[in-house]
Amino acid sequence: MEDIVERELRERLAASDYEIELRPLDLGGQVMLHCDLPEADLREIALSLRSCFHVIRHVAFLPMAEPEPLEGLEADLADLEIVEMRAASRFRVTTQRSGEHEFGSMDAQRIAGAALVEHYGTAVDLEDFDTEVRVDAIDDTWLVGVQWTRTSLDRRYSWVYRPRVTLRTTIAYGLLRLAELPAPTDTTPTTVLDPFCGSGTILVEAASLRSDLRCxxxxxxxEAVEGTRANATALGLAGRIDVREADARDLAESYPAASVDALVTNPPYGIRLGRRTNYTDLYRKFLSGAVTVLRPGGRLVVLVGKRRAAFNRAVREIDEVDIINVRVIEIGGVYPAVFVLKRA
Ligand SMILES: C[S@@+](CC[C@H](N)C(=O)[O-])C[C@H]1O[C@@H](n2cnc3c(N)ncnc32)[C@H](O)[C@@H]1O
Incomplete structure (x- = not known):
């Protein structure tokens, strides 16, 4: 979803001078922004992004020394200026690794932590720290930065109902962006529908994103219907989200024809429904109702878990939709696909 981050950044940075690099060092899920905004302004923008989980201020790329990459790291950190470390009272180092290395993340954290203690005289505290230095090992490069986010930006709501299978808010934002929701007209609001709403993540994100949406x-x-209502109420969005108990296989009976501008959803992942569920039948019925309730030109954005071949087959049986784009994304080690379809 790096392109979604890019789109959001371009909107937020407007007239500033900047460059955006998707997947620096081939790192999936990462976007690098080079820009000369004052730090306070940049922080304000970066820490309110909806498309990102974490924000890291980049400090340096350090080539790994061979054959002793950890010794090389120790020497490099002895000379590296990290401004945040001057003001830090307690810090910690975290490391993520990608590629083949003879050392583990813990080894890198230990060596980097000791080198920074030596350099700045600041104490390490793994729990109660005010500065988090990232020293990531990416193939043959150390990527050094300071993490600005303490908790993931994805945790932007206090949910009162949160079952086990929920969508991450940041992904919900990405799906909504892919739906390219139109502006409302003078007479009709823009309507978005999630017929497998679960705890209402997509609806809550949509309602907070745009006050002109009917969700x-x-x-x-x-229980999910009640839970979504409880979440909407707790978040002050009760009047904006209208939820009902209905089967997604009967959409045409639940909503008027051509009444919805975009349908954004994530059907069951295929784990909880059990082996007996006929996914082809579920998807066929869902899609046939979806094309009825969608306005011509409206988008259908569906995050599909394990049974994407069945979804793909069902899509191809329906003449009224065009496939705009299919992408596989990663969410915590799971690789679902996002189908972006358009009602003809
Ligand atoms: C993957 S969950 C959705 C999670 C949701 N996006 C969230 O963040 O909480 C799928 C939901 O589909 C619902 N579901 C399963 N089959 C359904 C059907 N035929 N019609 C409507 N809802 C269904 C389940 O009850 C479950 O809440």
Whole structure:
């Protein structure tokens, strides 16, 4: 979803001078921004991004020394200026690794931590720190930075109902962006529907993103319907999200024809419904109702888990939709696909 981050950044940075690099060092899921905004302004923008989980201020790329990469790291950190370390009272180092290395993340953290203690005289505290230095090992490069986010930006809401299978808010934002929701007209609001709403992540994100959206949700599980309502109420969005108990296989019976501008959803992942569920049938019925309730030109954005071949087959049986784009994304070690379809 790096392109979604890029789109959001371009909107937020408007007239500033900047360059955006997707996947620096081939790192999936990372976007690098080079810009000359004052740090306070940049912080304000970066820490309110909806498309990102974490924000790191880049400090340096350090080539790994061979054959002793950890010794090389120790020497490099002895000379490296990290401004935040001057003001830090307690810090920690975290390391993520990608590629083949003879050392583990813990070894890198230990060596880097000791080198920074030596350099700045600041104490390490793994729990109660005010500065987090990232020393990531990416193939043959050390990527050094200071993490600005303490908790993930994804945790932007206080949920009162949160079952086990929920979508991450940042991904919900990405799906909504891919839906390219139109502006409302003088007479009709823009309507977005999530017919497998679960706890309502997509609806909550949509309602907080744009105050001019009409957000409709449904789930066949009454607990999910109540839970979504409770979440909407707790977040002050009760009047903006309209949820009902309904089966996504009968959409045309639940909503008027051509009444929805975009349908954004993530059907069951295929784990909880059990082996007996006929996904081809579920997807066929869902899609046939979806094309009825969608306005011509409206988008259908669906995050599909394990059964994407069945979804793909069902899509190809329906003449009224064009496939705009299919992408596989990574969410915590799981690789679902995002289908972006358009009602003809
Ligand atoms: C993957 S979860 C959705 C999670 C949701 N995006 C969230 O963040 O909480 C799928 C949801 O689909 C619902 N569901 C399963 N089959 C359904 C059907 N035929 N019609 C409507 N909802 C259904 C389940 O009850 C579950 O809440």
């Amino acid at each position: 409709l949700g449904a789930d066949r599980d009454p």
